[in-house]
Amino acid sequence: MSNQSSIAYVRQESTPSRPAPPTTVGVVGWIRENLFSNLTNSLLTVIFGVLGFWLIWDALNWLVFNAVWSGGNEACRANPHAACWTFIGTRFDQFVYGFYEKSERWRVDLVLLILFGGILWSAWENAPARRWVGGFMMVPFPLLAWAIMYGGFAGLAVVETSQWGGFILTLVVALLGIIASLPLGILLALGRRSNMPIIRSTCIVFIEFWRGVPLITVLFMAAYVLPLFFPTGLNFDQLLRALIGVALFSSAYMAEVVRGGLQSLGKGQYEAADALGLSYWKSMRLIILPQALKAVIPGIVNTFIGLFKDTTLVLIIGLLDLLGMVNAAIADPNWSIRSVPSTGYVFVALTFFVFCYGMSRYSRYIEAKLHTGHKR
């Protein structure tokens, strides 16, 4: 009897919630927790703080404060211990357009204008007709851009692709790789998971072959070996051959990324789509792919970024992209100054960084936007 009354307990009112102790939250809490939680950490914070400040200060001095912003090569020769931006300024047109005819450069500008306009438009969430613009950028735009830049119709002079170079060449190779690799990769990934043995094994062989060879080899084969098999007289564009190589190469990588996404979905999603009577293609388009692609956005963007940077490899077959143009410009004896090569490469690095970081940020934004709850 007494035993029973000792375990009986009834709460009459609930305890109100209190705010967390002030030293554990907010800015003060964060600093305490992460920088000065004990003596060793405080010491490390101070040492690395000083070291970091010193590095950043030195870098800023070289890049900005002491750098040569105007004048000719003489100004740079006089100050070889800081960046020589005037070199970039003098050669800027060449870095962007390569050897593209000066009088025809408005065509490139037009293409770039449509490109960046289109990207901004389709990336802007509330834009009208956003889907149409996105679709335009995926299919008709690359063809239109090629036509405008190559010319040979409506009175436009032909500009051979051997004259294309610099940053526009980088963009052409990277964008075509990006635009072609996603749809091709999706088809290959679906094929690899198909129930039909012939389709499946064809896709596996294709993917494993293109993943198994280095991009340099692919470009080399496209440039120098493939033409040996063409009948004499038939010759198609060197750049086009390289582009096809890059597209096939990157689609194999994309296929494996997409396959990872497809495998991350439970069997239940496929069964639910089947049970509702959706056909294979409808269930892929409406149910499976939206989820699979969303799950692998980081992997997809990773592949895009890798591809964007790999475009510099076209150097090996004599196409001068941004890096190639900078390399060529550095060799100019008039500019054989100590600071010029480093400035050139820093310029290339910054340009690539801006574009790659942009893609990375946009993917983070898309991920956050598509997040629809806690679990599947």
Added chain:
Amino acid sequence: MTATPAVDPTGKPVIQIRKMNKWYGQFHVLKDVDLEVTSGERIVICGPSGSGKSTLIRCINRLEEHQEGDIVVDGIELTNDLKHIEQVRREVGMVFQHFNLFPHLTVLENCTLAPIWVRKQPKAEAEATAMKYLERVKIPDQANKYPGQLSGGQQQRVAIARSLCMNPRIMLFDEPTSALDPEMIKEVLDVMIELAGTGMTMLVVTHEMGFARTVANRVIFMDGGEIIEQNEPEAFFNDPQNDRTKLFLSQILQH
């Protein structure tokens, strides 16, 4: 007993399964299954795990393929013909143990997707139908949320509404309450009981014997891939004949 409508007096069978056999590799999961379901019948299928009860109802909409025998659903024979399979799936709704809602679509979009893309209904009409069924499962206010924001019981009720939006003639339930927390089982069973009241043909794999007693007009007991015993619920529970049935009932009804 609740006032559930009587079985279709014409006795027209909507599902006919004859001498059906199925193997997983070398494993014989379903052995000589014969089953005829009349329109409006409410059948509860029970049995120990691995007895083939889920596999049986999954054969009815061809989520599983059978190797021998015939299955005819609503006059359509299930063969490898994709056209027939899709035709059958349009008429047969299915509710899964783990709900299998589409997490990237809102509740409303989950319900309208198939009517729009399979039945080719206009969007407005599909949405009106969806809201009607969401009201019937008592969650019209959650229509614009995503499945990940709902509780298990709510998700399962959405899954039921999603199937009903296709206007199916037959509903299959594959352990609809097994993945739910105890306090949510009732809300799902209530919806199913109400659905039974509308005269829907239902095949339910479940261990909810209370549900079987209230709603079913036939209880089937399966073990080892065979139908061991079937009867009306009263007779089934009070006077089981086969020893395996007796053993099973004694195991699940002990507490």
